[in-house]
Amino acid sequence: GQNIDQPTEMTATEGAIVQINCTYQTSGFNGLFWYQQHAGEAPTFLSYNVLDGLEEKGRFSSFLSRSKGYSYLLLKELQMKDSASYLCAVILRSGGYNKLIFGAGTRLAVHP
Amino acid sequence: GAVVSQHPSRVICKSGTSVKIECRSLDFQATTMFWYRQFPKQSLMLMATSNEGSKATYEQGVEKDKFLINHASLTLSTLTVTSAHPEDSSFYICSALAGFSNQPQHFGDGTRLSIL
Numbered sequence: 001g002q003n004i005d006q007p008t009e010m011t012a013t014e015g016a017i018v019q020i021n022c023t024y025q026t027s028g029f030n031g032l033f034w035y036q037q038h039a040g041e042a043p044t045f046l047s048y049n050v051l052d053g054l055e056e057k058g059r060f061s062s063f064l065s066r067s068k069g070y071s072y073l074l075l076k077e078l079q080m081k082d083s084a085s086y087l088c089a090v091i092l093r094s095g096g097y098n099k100l101i102f103g104a105g106t107r108l109a110v111h112p
Numbered sequence: 113g114a115v116v117s118q119h120p121s122r123v124i125c126k127s128g129t130s131v132k133i134e135c136r137s138l139d140f141q142a143t144t145m146f147w148y149r150q151f152p153k154q155s156l157m158l159m160a161t162s163n164e165g166s167k168a169t170y171e172q173g174v175e176k177d178k179f180l181i182n183h184a185s186l187t188l189s190t191l192t193v194t195s196a197h198p199e200d201s202s203f204y205i206c207s208a209l210a211g212f213s214n215q216p217q218h219f220g221d222g223t224r225l226s227i228l
Binding site: 033040041042043044045087094097098099100101102103104105 | 143144146148154155156157158161163169203205207209217218219220221222224
């Protein structure tokens, strides 16, 4: 089966840095996404990794190691509005098309 | 950027009613659309994959006769929850892919379904 693991909850202080880890064991890996989701809203795209290494995008960075089945999302200069769920999702290739399978999500609470 | 429109955003109806949810890609042709369900404080669970012009592929445990999916055109997929019951109350979200490449999936705003 497909398995994607992330911590359930994390807390951090405004202005700090937080790293959210994601490990996966899947077949047909074709890339990894990170999404942010506020309660009651649809997910919004943050980052995409398909090759090993670090992708930086403003305050957000994402890292991938395919050999270790591991990724992390790094959030810098945390703001209160960053309090949300962060979803790690893996693209699987199945039947000739891609499908996206989500981890359970990490609820991040940013405190003053 | 690419936009996916989902309608309605909220539905409240009586048990036994069938509910149709539409998912449209507004500025691109979506060869593949996905339907997810999300219960409170849980992650998105993929229900089915919808390819234009062919039958949907359902994930294990999802009843195809309960959740009817139609992808009649490259810009529209519909999910019909037939004879809905309170346990079907959930947040349903669609997403769309343009082509078969590894592009970010674009999500609709979701439909909150409440069955009384």
